[in-house]
Amino acid sequence: MNAPDHVAEPKGRTMLEQDPSIRHAPLPTRKTLRRRRNPLIQLYRFALLNSRMAYIALRGHK
Amino acid sequence: MARVVILGAGVSGHTAALRLRRMLGRRGDHEVVVVTPNANWNWIPSNIWVGVGQMPREKVVFPLAPVYEKTGVEFHQARAMAIRPEGDGESDQGAVDVEYTDPGRPGETARLRYDYLINATGPKLNFGATPGLGPDGHTVSVCTADHAIAAAEDLRATIERLKAGEPQTLVIGVGHGMCTCEGAAFEYAFNVEHQLREAGVRDLAEVVYLTNERELGDFGVGGMTFEQQGFVTTSALWTASIFRERGVNAILGAHVQRVEEGVIHYEQLDGTTHELAFDFAMLLPPFRGQEITAYDRAGEEITDRVFAPSGFMKVDADYTPKDYEAWRAEDWPTTYESPAYANVFAVGIAFAPPHAISRPAKSPSGTVIAPAPPRTGMPSGIMGRTVAATIADRIKSGDSATAHTASMARMGAGCIASAGTGMLSGSAAGMTMYPVVPDYQRFPGSGRDLRHTKGELGLAGHWTKVLLHHLFIYKAKARAMWWLIPE
Numbered sequence: 001m002n003a004p005d006h007v008a009e010p011k012g013r014t015m016l017e018q019d020p021s022i023r024h025a026p027l028p029t030r031k032t033l034r035r036r037r038n039p040l041i042q043l044y045r046f047a048l049l050n051s052r053m054a055y056i057a058l059r060g061h062k
Numbered sequence: 063m064a065r066v067v068i069l070g071a072g073v074s075g076h077t078a079a080l081r082l083r084r085m086l087g088r089r090g091d092h093e094v095v096v097v098t099p100n101a102n103w104n105w106i107p108s109n110i111w112v113g114v115g116q117m118p119r120e121k122v123v124f125p126l127a128p129v130y131e132k133t134g135v136e137f138h139q140a141r142a143m144a145i146r147p148e149g150d151g152e153s154d155q156g157a158v159d160v161e162y163t164d165p166g167r168p169g170e171t172a173r174l175r176y177d178y179l180i181n182a183t184g185p186k187l188n189f190g191a192t193p194g195l196g197p198d199g200h201t202v203s204v205c206t207a208d209h210a211i212a213a214a215e216d217l218r219a220t221i222e223r224l225k226a227g228e229p230q231t232l233v234i235g236v237g238h239g240m241c242t243c244e245g246a247a248f249e250y251a252f253n254v255e256h257q258l259r260e261a262g263v264r265d266l267a268e269v270v271y272l273t274n275e276r277e278l279g280d281f282g283v284g285g286m287t288f289e290q291q292g293f294v295t296t297s298a299l300w301t302a303s304i305f306r307e308r309g310v311n312a313i314l315g316a317h318v319q320r321v322e323e324g325v326i327h328y329e330q331l332d333g334t335t336h337e338l339a340f341d342f343a344m345l346l347p348p349f350r351g352q353e354i355t356a357y358d359r360a361g362e363e364i365t366d367r368v369f370a371p372s373g374f375m376k377v378d379a380d381y382t383p384k385d386y387e388a389w390r391a392e393d394w395p396t397t398y399e400s401p402a403y404a405n406v407f408a409v410g411i412a413f414a415p416p417h418a419i420s421r422p423a424k425s426p427s428g429t430v431i432a433p434a435p436p437r438t439g440m441p442s443g444i445m446g447r448t449v450a451a452t453i454a455d456r457i458k459s460g461d462s463a464t465a466h467t468a469s470m471a472r473m474g475a476g477c478i479a480s481a482g483t484g485m486l487s488g489s490a491a492g493m494t495m496y497p498v499v500p501d502y503q504r505f506p507g508s509g510r511d512l513r514h515t516k517g518e519l520g521l522a523g524h525w526t527k528v529l530l531h532h533l534f535i536y537k538a539k540a541r542a543m544w545w546l547i548p549e
Contacts (some may be wrong), residue, residue: 016270019312021278025302033307036489036520045522049492052516053526056474056494057440057548 063091064457067158067176069142069354071098071126072106073439074410075182077446077549079135080540085454088134092457095174099141099163101125103538104207107439107478108531110246112210113344114253115218116483119207124539133540138174139164142183142352146173147368147403148359156405178453181375181408182446185349188238192347194321195237201321201343204250213344217254220342224263230341232258233326235272237345239317239431243438244273245281247346248301248491249480254344255308256482256489264309270338271305271312272345274431276331276423278302278312281477282433284420286495287508288517297493300517304481304491313338315423317431318345333426349411349434351375367402375408376401379416386421391471391501393417398449399465407453409445411437419499440475441498443549444468471499474514478527481519490523 028036035041066082068075079096086092102123111117130137140160147156155175162170187205189196196203202213217232224230234251236244251271258264279285279297286297305312315331326338326345351373356365369375379395393416400406408414419435437445448468455463474496481489494516500509508515537547 016268016311016313019278019302019305019314021298021302021314022305022312025299025306027306028303037486039486039521042521042525045518045520046525049494049518049522049526050529052494052514053476054548056476056496056514 063093064177065093065095065175066178066180066453066457067095067097067174068180068182069097069158070182070184070410070412071096071100071103072182072184072410072442074412074442074446075180075184076103076538077443078180078182078409078450079130080133080544081447082450082454083133083135084545085450086457093136094134095136095138095176096126096130097138097140097142097158097160097174098126099139101127101139101164102207103129105531105535105538106205107527109204109207109210110249110253110480111483112207113204113213113217113250114257114483115214116253116257119211123207124535129538129540138162138172140172142354143171144355144357145179145368145406146357146359147179147400147406150359150361154359156403177405178456179406180446180449180453181354181406181412182410183352183354183412185411186352186373187347188350189347192237192318192320195318195345196347199321200323201237201345203346204246204344205346216342217257221258221261221263223341224258224266225261227266229266229268231268231270231339233270233272233338233340233343233345235270235313235316235345236274237318237321238348239274239329239429240434241274241346241348242282242434242436243346244275244433245436245477245479247271247273247344248281250344251310252304252308252479252481252489253483255310269310271310272316272318272326272328272338273312273314274316274433276315276421276432278305278314280420280433282418282420282436283495283498284500284509286493286515286517287510287512288515289512294512297517301491304519308481315431317425317429321345329425329427329429329431331423331425331431351412351414368400368406370414372414374414375406375412377408377413379414381414381416384417389417391469391497391499391503394469394471394499396467396469396472397452397465398445399452404461407449409449410442413437413445435499437470439477440549441470441473444473447549469499471497471501473498478523478530480524480527483524485525485528486521488521488524489519490527491517491519492523492526493517
């Protein structure tokens with residue numbers, strides 16, 4: 001079985017001990033990160049997000 | 063003829079002014095008057111981008127006077143000092159005492175009469191609550207466009223030091239245990255992190271998010287519950303994942319006691335106190351109401367009848383002190399009418415909330431460390447429009463006209479938290495929630511309708527934030543068909 005395609009932990013100074021909620025949080029896979037930047041997929045997500053916001057704005061406060 | 067005076071021209075006040083003017087008719091007999099100390103309107107959500115040097119000031123501010131001239135709104139660049147809801151010795155008509163900030167009228171004061179008053183004065187940025195906090199102390203802010211410019215300059219200098227090989231600690235968050243607007247601090251933290259990566263200096267930088275939230279993803283609304291990919295998950299887990307992915311550290315449940323040159327002193331919920339050295343710090347201040355005094359007709363001070371101790375105006379909320387378990391959606395105001403004076407309203411940040419939304423928390427020494435409820439953005443605009451509709455109906459049909467309602471416990475909100483700029487490299491967390499104030503009786507479990515409470519991260523969120531920037535500035539400038547754009 002292949003190992004999950006996790007992204008590497010980001011580099012940066014770590015003087016402070018990392019909060020446990022962050023240390024144990026799920027790390028997105030490279031595939032997830034690619035999906036978040038894929039213009040075609042994001043165009044669909046854009047339409048979905050804005051339709052949700054429009055619904056909230058037009059009807060959600062009634 | 064009726065005269066409506068609106069104090070403040072932020073999201074709620076400006077919305078109320080434009081909507082009211084349209085509802086009453088451009089050439090009607092009625093007057094809509096706006097009093098605000100600022101000459102310019104500021105789209106505050108985009109100050110985040112000004113604060114990282116990715117947007118010039120001119121893109122987030124514009125002068126109010128031409129907009130009000132075009133729409134038939136009387137504009138006074140002045141600060142409200144006192145309200146007289148019962149009038150004075152000369153008249154029983156309510157009045158507001160103002161002091162002009164208009165450079166052309168230095169030191170001038172006036173008493174403006176009103177039939178209806180809307181208090182939309184927004185917050186006083188209470189940097190003084192924490193010694194050493196703010197532009198006059200040792201930290202920067204992005205609360206105003208000018209603050210954001212100073213923050214961008216400070217960040218630029220920090221990046222230059224990093225490029226010279228000098229490690230830097232950047233602390234971003236809130237500067238007091240009772241702050242609100244954690245979402246804005248979150249946005250700024252991730253935009254700064256994005257800029258550090260773009261500048262190729264991320265390796266030498268430590269980015270720390272310092273917050274009064276007990277857990278990540280609280281955002282002052284008690285966190286959110288989402289249904290995602292067959293699981294019920296929380297905004298805490300979802301937000302922590304972003305922190306891990308981007309290598310941003312967090313200090314949770316913190317109250318900043320004081321800031322000295324390069325050192326933040328803070329207390330945490332477990333009662334421990336700490337020092338954190340920094341090279342760059344953007345900490346938001348706590349808010350309180352603007353300093354406005356209220357007087358009765360005889361000139362006796364009645365400020366405590368009209369305003370809460372926090373300086374925010376009391377409205378039709380249930381202010382009875384209650385334990386968290388006894389908090390109810392019905393505690394929240396619906397009409398934003400003052401219980402003392404039916405022709406006085408308060409909207410946006412200016413109204414006094416009945417209690418927080420997040421679970422309250424104190425350290426063993428009694429320091430309150432919990433976010434105050436956010437009342438900005440979409441809810442602010444909806445409140446402004448709702449009160450405008452109530453006043454328009456009463457002017458046209460008499461004071462018996464039923465008030466329009468818009469409780470935050472019956473109102474949804476959309477929130478876009480930017481995490482970096484760029485049309486192909488940008489990112490933002492897009493969240494919707496319904497209602498803003500959880501209603502555990504109506505929606506057992508999470509307190510919210512999971513069909514309308516969603517969160518996602520990606521480029522789509524950034525595009526949405528860019529769209530909202532242009533859309534709301536277009537609307538605020540009252541350009542053609544502006545009124546079709548919802549709040």
